[in-house]
Amino acid sequence: MKYATIIDIAHELGISKSTVSRALGGDDRNVNKETKKKILEMAEKMGYKRNELAVNLRKQSTRTIGIVVPEMLTPFYMNFITYAQQLLNRQGYRVTLAQSHEDPEAERANLQMLEDYRVEGILISACHNRKNLDVYQQMINNGIPLVFFDRTITEISVPKVKIDDYIKSFFMVEHLIRGGKKNIVHFAGPTYIENAIERKRGYKDALEKFHLPYNPENVVDAGVDFADGEKAVEELIRKGISFDAIFCFTEMSALGTKSCLQRLRYSIPGDVAVCCISGTNLCVLVHPSLTAVEQPVRQMAEAASRLVMEKIENPSIPDETVLLNAAMILRESTL
Amino acid sequence: MKYATIIDIAHELGISKSTVSRALGGDDRNVNKETKKKILEMAEKMGYKRNELAVNLRKQSTRTIGIVVPEMLTPFYMNFITYAQQLLNRQGYRVTLAQSHEDPEAERANLQMLEDYRVEGILISACHNRKNLDVYQQMINNGIPLVFFDRTITEISVPKVKIDDYIKSFFMVEHLIRGGKKNIVHFAGPTYIENAIERKRGYKDALEKFHLPYNPENVVDAGVDFADGEKAVEELIRKGISFDAIFCFTEMSALGTKSCLQRLRYSIPGDVAVCCISGTNLCVLVHPSLTAVEQPVRQMAEAASRLVMEKIENPSIPDETVLLNAAMILRESTL
DNA sequence: TTGAAAGCGCTAACAT
DNA sequence: ATGTTAGCGCTTTCAA
Numbered sequence: 069m070k071y072a073t074i075i076d077i078a079h080e081l082g083i084s085k086s087t088v089s090r091a092l093g094g095d096d097r098n099v100n101k102e103t104k105k106k107i108l109e110m111a112e113k114m115g116y117k118r119n120e121l122a123v124n125l126r127k128q129s130t131r132t133i134g135i136v137v138p139e140m141l142t143p144f145y146m147n148f149i150t151y152a153q154q155l156l157n158r159q160g161y162r163v164t165l166a167q168s169h170e171d172p173e174a175e176r177a178n179l180q181m182l183e184d185y186r187v188e189g190i191l192i193s194a195c196h197n198r199k200n201l202d203v204y205q206q207m208i209n210n211g212i213p214l215v216f217f218d219r220t221i222t223e224i225s226v227p228k229v230k231i232d233d234y235i236k237s238f239f240m241v242e243h244l245i246r247g248g249k250k251n252i253v254h255f256a257g258p259t260y261i262e263n264a265i266e267r268k269r270g271y272k273d274a275l276e277k278f279h280l281p282y283n284p285e286n287v288v289d290a291g292v293d294f295a296d297g298e299k300a301v302e303e304l305i306r307k308g309i310s311f312d313a314i315f316c317f318t319e320m321s322a323l324g325t326k327s328c329l330q331r332l333r334y335s336i337p338g339d340v341a342v343c344c345i346s347g348t349n350l351c352v353l354v355h356p357s358l359t360a361v362e363q364p365v366r367q368m369a370e371a372a373s374r375l376v377m378e379k380i381e382n383p384s385i386p387d388e389t390v391l392l393n394a395a396m397i398l399r400e401s402t403l
Numbered sequence: 404m405k406y407a408t409i410i411d412i413a414h415e416l417g418i419s420k421s422t423v424s425r426a427l428g429g430d431d432r433n434v435n436k437e438t439k440k441k442i443l444e445m446a447e448k449m450g451y452k453r454n455e456l457a458v459n460l461r462k463q464s465t466r467t468i469g470i471v472v473p474e475m476l477t478p479f480y481m482n483f484i485t486y487a488q489q490l491l492n493r494q495g496y497r498v499t500l501a502q503s504h505e506d507p508e509a510e511r512a513n514l515q516m517l518e519d520y521r522v523e524g525i526l527i528s529a530c531h532n533r534k535n536l537d538v539y540q541q542m543i544n545n546g547i548p549l550v551f552f553d554r555t556i557t558e559i560s561v562p563k564v565k566i567d568d569y570i571k572s573f574f575m576v577e578h579l580i581r582g583g584k585k586n587i588v589h590f591a592g593p594t595y596i597e598n599a600i601e602r603k604r605g606y607k608d609a610l611e612k613f614h615l616p617y618n619p620e621n622v623v624d625a626g627v628d629f630a631d632g633e634k635a636v637e638e639l640i641r642k643g644i645s646f647d648a649i650f651c652f653t654e655m656s657a658l659g660t661k662s663c664l665q666r667l668r669y670s671i672p673g674d675v676a677v678c679c680i681s682g683t684n685l686c687v688l689v690h691p692s693l694t695a696v697e698q699p700v701r702q703m704a705e706a707a708s709r710l711v712m713e714k715i716e717n718p719s720i721p722d723e724t725v726l727l728n729a730a731m732i733l734r735e736s737t738l
Numbered sequence: 739t740t741g742a743a744a745g746c747g748c749t750a751a752c753a754t
Numbered sequence: 755a756t757g758t759t760a761g762c763g764c765t766t767t768c769a770a
Contacts, residue, residue, distance in 0.1 A: 069546035073747055084757045089749060100755060115545065120519040121460045122747035125762050130456070140481050150475055150502065162516075165500050167485065181497075184455045210450065211404035408763055419741045424765060435739060457763035460746050 072114035080110055092118065124186070132162045133376060134182035136192040138170045138219065138292070142319045144346050144365060145193070148217070151369035152191060159377060161188075170292050172199040179203050183212065189376040193219040196260045213379030217372040219263055227379060229371040229390035231364075233263045236345050237270025240315060244341060245278050249313040252280075255290035255300045255325060257317030264317050267345065271315060285309055290321055297324025305332070316344040367392055407449035415445055427453065459521070467497045468711060469517035471527040473505045473554065473627070477654045479681050479700060480528070483552070486704035487526060494712060496523075505627050507534040514538050518547065524711040528554040531595045548714030552707040554596055562714060564706040564725040568598045571680050572605025576650060580613050584648040584676060587615075590625035590635045590660060592652030599652050602680065606650060620644055625656055632659025640667070651679040702727055 074092065078085040083103070090099045091107040099107075110116075124130045133156055137145045153163045164187060168175035175195050180203070182190060190207070192214055194200070201223055204214055208226070216228040244252050254271045257264025268287065275282050286309065290300035297316060301324075304311065316322035322344035326336055334340055371390040378385055409427065413420040418438070425434045426442040445451075459465045468491055472480045488498045499522060503510035510530050515538070517525060525542070527549055529535070536558055539549055543561070551563040579587050589606045592599025603622065610617050621644065625635035632651060636659075639646065651657035657679035661671055669675055706725040713720055 069544075071545070071747095075747075085747090086749080086758080087756055089747095090756090093749080098755065103755080115541070117515075117518050117545075119460070119521065119747050121456050121465070121521060122762090123749080125454070125456045125460055125746090125764090126748045126750085128762065140475075140485060141478065143476070146475050146481055153502070167488070180452075183452050186454065186456060206450070209404075210406070210452075406763095410763075420764085421742080421766080422740055424763095425740090428765080433739065438739080454763050457746090458765080460748090460762090461764045461766085463746065 071119070072111075072116045073119070074116075077107060077110050077114060077116060080114070081106060083107075092116075130162075130186045130188060131160055132164055132185070132187045134164045134166060134178075134187040134190045136166045136168060136175060136178050136182070136190060138168050138175075138193055138195040139320065140165075140167050142346075144218075144319065147365040148369050148372075151366050152373050155370060155373040156377070159373075161377070168195045170195050172196040176200050176203050179207060183207060183210070187212065189213045189215070189380045191215050191217060191372050191376055193217055194221055194261075195219065197221045197262050198223065198260060211383065213376055213383065215372050215376045215379070217368055219261055222262055225387045227375045227387045227389070229368055229375065229392065230263075231392050233266035233345070234270045234273075237267035237315075238274045239270075240343060240345060241271050241274035242277070244313045244315065244343070245274065245280065247341070249341060250280075251309075251311045252286070252313040252315060253304065253309065253311040254287045255297065255314055255316040255321055256287050257292060257321075258289070261292075261317075267317060286311070290317065290325075292318045292321055294320050294324035294327070297321035297326075298328040299324075301325055301328040301332070311340060313341040313343070316342065319344050319346055364392065406454070407446075407451045408454070409451075412442060412445050412449060412451060415449070416441060418442075427451075465497075465521045465523060466495055467499055467520070467522045469499045469501060469514075469520075469522040469525045471501045471503060471510060471513050471517070471525060473503050473510075473528055473530040474655065475500075475502050477681075479553075479654065482700040483704050483707075486701050487708050490705060490708040491712070494708075496712070503530045505530050507531040511535050511538050514542060518542060518545070522547065524548045524550070524715045526550050526552060526707050526711055528552055529556055529596075530554065532556045532597050533558065533595060546718065548711055548718065550707050550711045550714070552703055554598055557597055560722045562710045562722045562724070564703055564710065564727065565598075566727050568601035568680070569605040569608075572602035572650075573609045574605075575678060575680060576606050576609035577612070579648045579650065579676060579678070580609065580615065582676070585615075586644075586646045587621070587648040587650060588639065588644065588646040589622045590632065590649055590651040590656055591622050592627060592656075593624070596627075596652075602652060621646070625652065627653045627656060629655050629659035629662070632656035632661075633663040634659075636660055636663040636667070646675060648676040648678070651677065654679050654681055699727065 074085045074088040078088045087099060087103060088107050091104040092111060135149055135152060137149070140146060140149070149165060156163055164182060164185065166178035166182060168178060172195055179190070190212060194216060201221070204226070205224055208214055214226055216226050218230060220228040220230045241252060254268065256268045259265060272282055285307065288300045288303060290296050297320070300321070314325055316325055322342055326342045329336060329340060329342065336342055371392070375388060375390070409420045409423040413423045422434060422438060423442050426439040427446060470484055470487060472484070475481055484500060491498055499517060499520065501513035501517060503513060507530055514525070514535070525547060529551060539561070540559055543549055549561055551561050553565060555563040555565045576587060589603060591603045594600060607617055620642065623635045623638060625631050632655070635656070649660055651660055657677055661677045664671060664675060664677065671677055706727070710723060710725070
């Protein structure tokens with residue numbers, strides 16, 4: 069069905085569309101009170117719906133911010149999105165979401181799409197630290213501020229908000245060791261994700277601190293997905309490697325790891341502790357309660373939202389890096 | 404920064420913008436191969452980005468579908484969104500998301516917003532069975548098909564996809580009884596959500612079947628949120644009601660319930676089983692593994708996506724109700 | 739195969 | 755306080 073336009077209203081009332089536009093736009097000083105009332109009533113009566121497409125096109129501004137995440141199945145990203153959306157809405161920005169499904173190609177397509185819709189800024193958790201550098205750079209050149217959160221990149225200068233993955237990883241492994249674990253396996257993330265590199269470093273250094281042997285066999289390239297976790301467990305078993313703890317890179321791979329182990333009749337965390345570090349500075353032994361992650365995630369969402377709005381309003385401010393460092397929360401779950 | 408437009412390209416090449424438009428629109432028969440090549444190259448060189456706002460405005464079509472959910476913190480809705488997005492994208496539709504945060508006012512605002520952006524259809528899980536009937540009806544009248552999923556409404560005729568909440572609830576309680584539970588408390592959802600009414604009915608009838616006394620005190624009006632679950636537990640304790648199982652309405656309230664009980668040093672599910680029914684026909688004893696819900700949710704997303712696309716293409720087809728009825732999966736979790 | 743022109747619905751000078 | 759006008763960037767007849 070066709071919607072009534074301001075022209076229709078103007079016709080109906082025998083006035084000009086500018087006046088209608090002013091009235092509907094909430095202009096109080098440049099339109100007669102009487103006229104305004106009439107217009108509002110007629111708009112109501114005709115079922116007028118402001119066409120945001122036309123408005124945005126004309127105003128050359130969308131007040132829309134895009135959020136790009138690798139996945140939306142994990143509480144971390146869901147929470148981030150929810151908070152960011154709240155904060156941005158409050159400042160008059162709309163939010164458009166896109167998932168990359170851990171695929172750089174999809175991420176690239178998503179970014180292009182968001183640019184086509186003329187978003188004014190983007191919050192992104194990258195799924196590859198090199199593959200899309202050209203798009204990032206191009207968008208920034210085009211005047212669209214990109215703010216990276218959680219999965220950040222180092223090759224180009226951008227505003228970012230992240231945790232210290234090295235420290236968190238170190239502490240996590242230390243915690244396992246103090247808990248009596250002797251054979252700690254690391255299901256490392258891909259080297260194209262900065263966080264994965266840092267966490268692996270933390271793992272190594274923690275072992276060293278306690279004079280535990282670093283065995284390359286104990287580090288498995290395990291990817292990021294649920295299925296990746298499952299496969300890594302199978303590899304471990306096939307190779308006959310013994311283990312009493314597995315430190316995974318992503319929450320999804322930790323879930324896959326746990327699921328596979330349980331299928332194989334391991335008791336968790338009795339026989340083997342499965343753990344990971346969620347996007348914030350929260351360490352979890354699978355699975356985190358939803359609320360537990362709220363606070364740190366909220367901080368991240370706040371920082372990222374602030375950064376992108378600042379950049380939009382003042383493109384020339386220098387790129388800021390926010391390193392979140394709230395106290396670490398260690399939760400043990402018996403799931 | 405300003406983007407290059409088709410006019411800029413046309414100028415640069417000394418041709419008309421119509422030709423540029425045709426070439427960029429992928430028209431192969433009405434534009435010379437040579438010219439097209441030139442145009443594509445120039446577009447690339449000038450960093451041309453098609454302005455979707457202008458396209459949509461001109462074409463009077465957005466190929467966009469809105470999804471409105473009460474919350475996005477629970478795996479159910481996130482999964483639904485992920486699947487629906489995949490399916491719809493495949494058919495050339497974009498997806499815009501909105502959360503109501505369980506608030507009918509916010510839901511109303513969301514719907515208005517989506518209409519302002521001229522979405523061509525909407526998938527919605529309603530947060531109130533009466534409060535927004537007028538908006539629903541109005542949007543339908545305006546030619547925007549609304550498809551309800553999971554939280555459906557009965558007062559107006561709409562296409563919907565849902566599970567049989569009564570049966571699922573009945574089975575859930577039966578399962579608890581067979582598991583030896585004697586004092587099963589129901590944290591009922593609000594009466595303005597149809598599913599809550601149905602589930603309460605299932606709860607009652609199951610008790611009756613096993614000749615267990617139905618005690619009104621055992622049914623607590625417990626809302627939908629995490630905090631609601633916590634409050635309900637406190638009320639239970641304050642009233643000195645004994646219980647060995649709690650059957651919650653939403654996953655969020657179940658999580659709150661569990662959290663509160665654990666704070667009070669109850670062992671779960673040792674002392675008390677906490678359970679709920681997720682949006683699909685999957686019953687969970689808190690907390691569901693992410694993958695476990697995939698299949699049923701996927702069915703729901705498939706059905707809902709199909710319904711909305713059918714309605715868009717042929718507005719006159721009758722409202723269909725899809726009742727999902729895959730085998731029930733009962734999962735017990737020791738979280 | 740290309741171009742000219744109209745117009746999608748709206749806003750914002752500028753003029754009255 | 756209101757009207758006139760000129761676009762925003764694009765598609766799509768209709769002519770050439």
